[in-house]
Amino acid sequence: MSLPVDAASASDSQNEAVSPYALQPVLHEPSAGDQWWRRAVIYQIYPRSFKDSTGSGMGDLAGITAELPRIATLGVDAIWLSPFFPSPQKDAGYDVSDYRGVDPLFGTMDDAKTLISTAKSFGIRIIIDIVPNHCSNEHALFKAALAAEPGSAERAMFHFADGSGEGGNTPPNNWFSLFGGSGWTRVPAADGTPGQYYFHLFDATQPDFNWRNPAVQEEFEKTLRFWLDAGAGGFRIDVAHAMFKKHGMPNWGGAPDGTPRPGFPFAEAPMFGQPELHQVFARWREICEEYPGEPVLCSEANVRPLTRLADWVAPGQMHQSFNFDYLRTLWDRDALAGVIGDSLEAFDTVDAPTTWVLSNHDVSRHATRFGLDGVALDLGDGIGPRDPQPDTTLGLARARAATVFMLGLPGGAYLYQGEELGLGDHTTLEDRYRQDPTFLRSNGERTGRDGCRVPIPWVHDAPAYGFSPTGDTWLPQPGNWAAFSRDLQDDDPASTLNLYRKALALRSELGLGLGSLAFFANPGLPEVLAIRNSDTIIVLNLSGAPVPLPAGDPLLFSDANGAKLAAMGMLGANAAAWLRATDG
Known part of the structure; x- marks a missing residue:
């Protein structure tokens, strides 16, 4: 798509003398439906790193239940739980040995049912992480x-x-x-x-299922019904794009992960994106629709280009699919504008919402990524002690701004536990503590994902920062996380936690998740991305200096000097703002 932010013509020059912004035609109309999943904000919890109630050093389901009142203050619609099923834990629970149980590490089935019912009392759905591509070799x-x-x-x-x-x-x-x-x-x-x-597409302890076998399909239909009967609000489908392999499993000269190479485009990778997938998802959608509460299906489908990804959320398929193109985008105005426009155009063809996400358990946290200028990290890799270290101050400022901007976009949004505290990765984690099979199978050549999976801080002066009553943690925490602890941020109006709370509350109040989108043309401000969602203007300044704002009444600012600069009609460096359109 051509970038609408650069579309101003010479005829705009007179207007630009007054304002550097010119509103372009609406690219995305308001949502025709108002189902909860079209605008949902879903909070990912990685159970082993959220809250330990027993002192084992491993987070558990009871710990999550105890913290539901605090999660509810964020204003999220659902919680996506990474796997808590019985597992030998060779891949942090993504090697499942029983899809219809709870690993004793995390509690009991009664704990799971209590979590689901307690979350419902707060108006929060629990989304179960299903791993259908592979199981444990102990299954x-x-x-x-x-x-x-x-x-x-x-x-x-x-x-x-x-x-x-x-x-x-x-x-x-x-x-x-x-x-x-x-x-x-x-x-x-x-x-x-x-x-x-x-x-095995992953570790040798994770054999892939043969999805061309109807018996495999029947087995997973039973699993979906098991958790729906227990009150689950839907499913996140792990590695959904890999479930079927091409007939005959032919040799492949391209990259193992499907990364395009000359002569080997991603669309032809024989281990990904096979058309037979869609008949399975149609059946799963039918099963979900038999249950009350609109249970949702969201696929982790690493599919390119975006026009192909739209097939996954066509009528009768998944409700949502992760937008990995957005997650991969660097701190670059044109790249962001391009992926936003392309995403909305692609998903609008099938009347589906797009999703926006900046961090999860498989990728370096965005507070770390944005502190590494121009460095692109592969999904599944992080930063280690021998790598160039990020500028943490710059990374946090950009992360706050990126989140404020993302939450102003129409569609669904995913948050990863701890990002609301401004956490980055543990980038100096010693090799001896690493447990990710990516690190182990590559003999340390790939850093892996441990750095973004470290237990999160709750209390600044408690053992393990309040994660565990004994101070034990399955991965060690950085020594500088006291300042990021939730207790210190709760009552600080300038904290990242309260920035998230305010942005999420305003997003809901203004109906931005179901809203429209039009870009502003501002060629004189090449590092500024500005959009309008219904009557709200959202501006992201990706530069290192203040820039003028469009006309409007300020609603929210992500930088420390926001109010002072706003009074001057300016937006600070590496910051974002929401304004109420004065003609709205």
Whole structure:
């Protein structure tokens, strides 16, 4: 798409003498529907790092339930819980051994039901994280497959295949694991000799299901109903784009993660985005619609381009899909404008909301990323002690501004626990503490995701900053997190926590999630992105100096000098503002 922010013509020059901003035609009309999921703000909780109620050093479900009153003060609509199912924890719970239970690390099934019902009393839905692409090698179905013969019904639940070459010593194809190394692991035959291989897109302890098998589909339909019967408000679908593999699983000369390479576009990656996915999602949508409360389906679908991603949220498919293009975007005005415009145009073709997200458990937190000028981090990687360290002051200022701007966009929004405190990654975490299989399988060549998964701080002068009553933590916390603790931010009107509260309250009051969008042209301000959502003007200053604001009445400012500068009609460096349009 062409960037509307640069679309001012020479005929605007007279107006620009008065104001550098000229409103462009509406790109996105207000939402035709008012369903909760079209404008929802969903707060991700990574259970092991949220709140430990027992002193084990591991966060748990009871800890989340105890903190629901404080979560409710944010004004979110739902909580997405990362997996808490029984698991050997080789990949922090994304290696599931039982989809219909609770790992004792996190509590009991009664704890899960109490969390769901208590959250409902605060008007908050609980969204369960389902992991359908793969399970743990300790899952009963995979154990049965290992014990069965080649060609059996048990092995047909997964991708088992004979090797090629002399003695079958070459894996069935050349696919790699996203965590590094081959995507195939060989198992012994019944007589102890080398036998078949099984495929795993991730760790060797995470065998992929064969979704072309109706028995796999039936198994997961039972799982969805189990949690819907327990009161769940919907599901986040992990690695949704990888569930089906292309018939025959042919060799692939492109990148293991589908990153485009010459001659190998992402759209042709045989392990991603197969069309058969959509019949499964249509069935899941039908199941959700049998239950009250509009349970939601949101896919983690790393699909490009955005026009293809729209297929995932077409009528009868998922309600939402994560917008990874937005998450990947650097601190760059034109790139942000482009992805916003492209996202809205693509999703409007299927009458679906787009989602906006800046941080989650798989990517370096945006307070860290935005402190690294011009550095693009791959999803799944972070910053380690041997890497250039971010400018934390700059990163936090930009993170606050980016969030204020994002919350002014129409559609849904996702927040990651701790970002409301202004947390960045633990960028100096020592190697000896790291647990991410990305780090382990790459022999430390890839830093992995541990830095963004560290337990969050609650009380500035308590053991483990109030995360755990004993001071134990499954990953160590940075030594400078006292200032970010929730207790110090609660009553500080300038804190990041209260900035989030105010922005979320105004977003709801103004109906911005269901609103419209038009860009402002402002070619004389090349590092300023300005939009109008209904009667609210949202401005993001990506430069290092103050800039003039459009005409309007100030509502919210993200920088410390906001009020003083606003009185002068200015917006500070690396800051964002909302204004009430004076003609609205």
